[in-house]
Amino acid sequence: MGTFRATSILTGFFALTVPLMPVQAALVRLSPTGARRFPHWYHRQVCRLLGVRLTIDGAVAQNRPVLLVANHTSWLDIPVLSAVAPVSFVAKKEVGRWPFVSSLAKLQRTVFVDRERRSAVGETTNEIMARLKTGDTIVLFAEGTSSDGNRVLPFRTSLFAAAKPSQKGSAGGADDTGAVVQTLSIVYTRLYGIPINRWARPTVGWFGDMEMQSHAWALLKAGPLDVRIRIGEPIPLEDFTDRKDLARRSEAEIRTNVVRMLRSYPEDADIVTTAPAAEARAPARPAGSAASFR
Numbered sequence: 001m002g003t004f005r006a007t008s009i010l011t012g013f014f015a016l017t018v019p020l021m022p023v024q025a026a027l028v029r030l031s032p033t034g035a036r037r038f039p040h041w042y043h044r045q046v047c048r049l050l051g052v053r054l055t056i057d058g059a060v061a062q063n064r065p066v067l068l069v070a071n072h073t074s075w076l077d078i079p080v081l082s083a084v085a086p087v088s089f090v091a092k093k094e095v096g097r098w099p100f101v102s103s104l105a106k107l108q109r110t111v112f113v114d115r116e117r118r119s120a121v122g123e124t125t126n127e128i129m130a131r132l133k134t135g136d137t138i139v140l141f142a143e144g145t146s147s148d149g150n151r152v153l154p155f156r157t158s159l160f161a162a163a164k165p166s167q168k169g170s171a172g173g174a175d176d177t178g179a180v181v182q183t184l185s186i187v188y189t190r191l192y193g194i195p196i197n198r199w200a201r202p203t204v205g206w207f208g209d210m211e212m213q214s215h216a217w218a219l220l221k222a223g224p225l226d227v228r229i230r231i232g233e234p235i236p237l238e239d240f241t242d243r244k245d246l247a248r249r250s251e252a253e254i255r256t257n258v259v260r261m262l263r264s265y266p267e268d269a270d271i272v273t274t275a276p277a278a279e280a281r282a283p284a285r286p287a288g289s290a291a292s293f294r
Contacts, residue, residue, distance in 0.1 A: 002087065002221030002222065002223075005220065005223070006176070006217055006220035006221040007154050007222060008047055009050060009051075009220050010220065011074075012049050012279045013046065013049060014048065015040075016045060016046070017046075017104075020042060020249070020287070021103065021107060022138070023038065023106075024038055024039065024042075024107045024108075025069075025103075025107060026180040028107065028109065030269065032134065033196065034175060035109060036086045036088075036109075036135075036136065037086050039082055039086065039108045040082060040083070040085060040086040040087075042082075043078075043079045043080075043082035043083040043125070044083045046079045046083070046201040047079055047083045047149055050074070050076075050079070050220070050224075050225070051223065051224030051225065052078065052079070052080060052083075052165050052224070052225050052227060053129075053224065053226045053227070054083060054084070054227055054228075054229060055189075055227070055228050055229065056084060056229045056230075056231065057228075057229065057230045057231065058182075058230060058231030058232065058233075058240075059085075059231060060084065060085035060087075060182060060184075060231060061180055061182065061234045062293070063135070064135065064151070064178060064179070064180060064234075065131075065132035065133065065134075065135050065136060065137070065138075065177055065178060065179040066136075066137040066179065066180055066181075066182055067132070067137075067138055067140060067163050067179055067180070067181045067182075067237060068081075068085075068087060068137055068139045068140070068182055068183075068184050068236070069140050069142050069181060069182070069183050069184065069246075069250040069254070070140070070141055070142070070183070070184040070186060070254070071141070071143060071184075071185060071186060071254050071258060072141040072143050072145065072146045072147065072149070072184070073146055073147055073148075073149040073171065073186060073204060073205045074146060074149070074188070074189065074204050074205055074206045074208075075206050075215075076188075076204065076206075076219070076220075076225075077146075077186060080186065080227055080229070080276070081139055081184065081186070082108070084184070084231075085137055086137060086139045086219045087138070088108055088109045088111065088115060088131065088137070088139065089105075089110050089111070089136055089138075089139045090110070090111045090124075090128070090135055090138060090139065090140055090141075090162075091105060091110050091112055091113065091142075092112070092113055092114075093112045093113060095110070095112065096110075096112050098267060100293055104228050104253055105150075109131075109136075111124065111128055111131065111138065113162070115175060120245065123207070125161070125162040125163075128162050128163055129177055132177040132179045133177050133178075138163075139184075140159060140160070140163065141266050142156065142160070142247065142251065142254075143155060143156065143251060144156040145207070146205065146206055146207045147199060147205060147207055147250070148200075148202045148205040149187070149188060149205035149261070150198045150201050150205075150228070151167055151203055151258075152251070152254055152255045152258050154251070155247045155248075155250065155251040156226040156247070157243050157247040158243075159248050160243035160244075161243050161245075163237070163243070163246070164237065164242060164243040164246045166241060167227050169207045177237065178236075179236075179237040180229055180234035180235060180236055180237060181233035181234070181235050181236075181237050181246065181250065182232050182233070182234050182235075182248050183231070183234075183253045183254050183257070183289060184229060184230070184231050185229070185230045185231075185253075185254045185257035185258050185261065186227060186229050187227070187228045187229075187258055187262055188201065188204040188205075188225055188226070188228075189226045189227065189228050189259040189261070190214065190225065190226035191203065191222055191223055191224075191225055191226075192222070192224060193224075193226075194225035195259075203222060204219065204225065215256065230257045230260075230261065232253050232257075248249060
């Protein structure tokens, strides 16, 4: 039964995706607004096809540029977050060379980052700032990698450098974009209607040295999923003193929300969280993994 389900989903995915790729390619050239919104509609269909049910608390700000800071669990985060709002992602440059995946990433107007060249940070800053000025919502997976879903890994402040340059008012800086920052906390809660516990959660999480194709096949066979998403209130980007302040405050909010959702705590419950020590971290994929491909 699982094999039939996975095969049917893959067949439906390619039947949906391949004919729509030229449509999005045309929108990228001719209609920036359409190119921003069409992937949102497309990924909502993909989530329906996958059997992913979304419960969303809060909303992404509309009609203004947004830097959306999120935790990261799985390759599945990509269609899920894209189904929440019209977004683009930040990904490592190698993704732009992966067969088929690279085409999807480019069609969703991904911002590619060369993490091997320090000088590339300035180029990425200019691109992110230009995209924010046009009203885009840019997703940053601040852990720099994916986890097993049972925790939030420490945020990497270096990843915020392109969005929050150290010198205020510098050329290409963030202060003149009018952008806001929102956090997005994501937790996969049920598989086939059954609550996912800490031992089963890595079934969804893609981390460590897991091979993507076999993991995706197993997850497609497993059954429909429920995912809980909590979106924070918008805060002007200029309100953060620097990238470290942005990383620290975003991490604290996401970590608290993830703990609340994992443990079903009420909204007003006091949560005490700390970043895990380096030796206690779950095995994770290298920064900028395929899970961040769009």
